[in-house]
Amino acid sequence: MSPTVRSSPARVLLLGFGAIGRHVATLLAPERDAGRLQLRAAERNVATHGHRTVPGVELVTTGQDTGCPTWPEALAEADLVVECAGVDAAGEHGPEVIAAGIDLVLTSVGALADPNLARTLLAGPGRLWVTNGAIGGFDALSAAADAGGLDSVRIRTTKLPTSLVRPWMAPAEVERLHELRPEDGPWSVFAGGPTEAIEQFPANVNVAVGLAWATRGRPGADVGVGGADLPEDADLLRRSLERVQVELVADAAAVRSRHEILATGPAGRIELGFESAPSPENPKTSGMTALSVTRTIREALARRG
Numbered sequence: 001m002s003p004t005v006r007s008s009p010a011r012v013l014l015l016g017f018g019a020i021g022r023h024v025a026t027l028l029a030p031e032r033d034a035g036r037l038q039l040r041a042a043e044r045n046v047a048t049h050g051h052r053t054v055p056g057v058e059l060v061t062t063g064q065d066t067g068c069p070t071w072p073e074a075l076a077e078a079d080l081v082v083e084c085a086g087v088d089a090a091g092e093h094g095p096e097v098i099a100a101g102i103d104l105v106l107t108s109v110g111a112l113a114d115p116n117l118a119r120t121l122l123a124g125p126g127r128l129w130v131t132n133g134a135i136g137g138f139d140a141l142s143a144a145a146d147a148g149g150l151d152s153v154r155i156r157t158t159k160l161p162t163s164l165v166r167p168w169m170a171p172a173e174v175e176r177l178h179e180l181r182p183e184d185g186p187w188s189v190f191a192g193g194p195t196e197a198i199e200q201f202p203a204n205v206n207v208a209v210g211l212a213w214a215t216r217g218r219p220g221a222d223v224g225v226g227g228a229d230l231p232e233d234a235d236l237l238r239r240s241l242e243r244v245q246v247e248l249v250a251d252a253a254a255v256r257s258r259h260e261i262l263a264t265g266p267a268g269r270i271e272l273g274f275e276s277a278p279s280p281e282n283p284k285t286s287g288m289t290a291l292s293v294t295r296t297i298r299e300a301l302a303r304r305g
């Protein structure tokens with residue numbers, strides 16, 4: 001049977017047009033230039049972020065802006081939605097995307113730490129695509145986990161101290177993060193599970209929830225590309241979130257964000273390290289994330305035919 005050839009361009013809607021969204025828009029230039037993909041990007045305050053233009057990308061509002069398409073209008077015309085706006089935005093808009101039968105690429109993977117939201121996002125009819133984000137090696141990790149071969153899964157994330165400042169922190173903690181110097185060495189600001197970690201640091205430890213997703217273990221699973229398609233995925237993820245251990249470290253010498261993974265068990269010992277160049281738009285974000293998201297978008301569109 002010959003493959004279906006689509007004559008109309010795929011209509012991709014980004015939710016969030018910050019560092020990752022704009023980097024993704026640039027990376028998708030080949031298919032945009034070839035007329036195979038149309039890109040729109042939603043912001044909640046287009047008037048403020050109107051300067052964030054990328055040629056050929058139309059801005060849409062999830063807020064109150066006038067003079068541009070609204071989120072419901074753009075959603076009704078989208079073939080694929082790509083969230084790159086944050087954990088809260090994923091919770092606010094993700095369920096309606098999935099419920100409308102539209103596939104969703106999730107960048108703020110930390111949203112899956114909320115069990116009710118995870119269940120909703122995995123319920124279909126739209127398909128959820130969980131990006132690898134700033135880390136990877138998920139083929140080996142998943143293979144080991146699917147076979148019940150992992151007992152322990154850890155991730156240690158090291159970032160520049162100022163990127164870890166959060167509004168809930170006590171003034172003394174904020175001051176310490178601002179004053180930390182390279183010669184002071186690393187300072188561990190969090191140790192615990194991914195669920196608590198993402199509540200406290202929603203823009204820094206999506207990778208930890210991504211790691212729990214990759215190692216949820218799907219015995220007898222039909223191994224396909226990144227998309228989720230098993231109803232029990234949410235339960236497997238919940239148990240996996242209890243196994244993963246996270247450490248978040250502030251280090252003024254860490255010019256690049258670093259993610260170190262150690263997974264051990266009967267399958268063996270898997271040690272992975274990731275040190276990505278910073279995002280060209282936002283030094284707090286690993287540039288690798290936009291590269292991963294772009295790959296996930298291409299997989300999702302290829303699956304669509």
Ligand SMILES: NC(=O)C1=CN([C@@H]2O[C@H](COP(=O)(O)OP(=O)(O)OC[C@H]3O[C@@H](n4cnc5c(N)ncnc54)[C@H](OP(=O)(O)O)[C@@H]3O)[C@@H](O)[C@H]2O)C=CC1
Nearest residue numbers: 016018019020043044062084085086089108133134206285
């Ligand atoms: N999986 C992974 O490995 C990684 C995941 N991430 C996730 O990606 C997210 C985005 O990262 P990054 O691009 O660096 O962040 P940015 O802050 O640069 O961009 C996010 C953009 O989304 C916008 N936004 C927020 N809420 C909404 C909404 N409800 N509707 C429309 N737009 C909205 C923001 O607008 P405003 O200015 O109004 O807030 C901002 O312009 C992070 O918050 C994190 O959750 C990041 C790094 C790695």
Ligand SMILES: O=C([O-])CC(=O)C(=O)O
Nearest residue numbers: 203204205206207285286
């Ligand atoms: O960009 C990174 O290095 C990872 C990150 O912020 C996250 O996982 O939330």
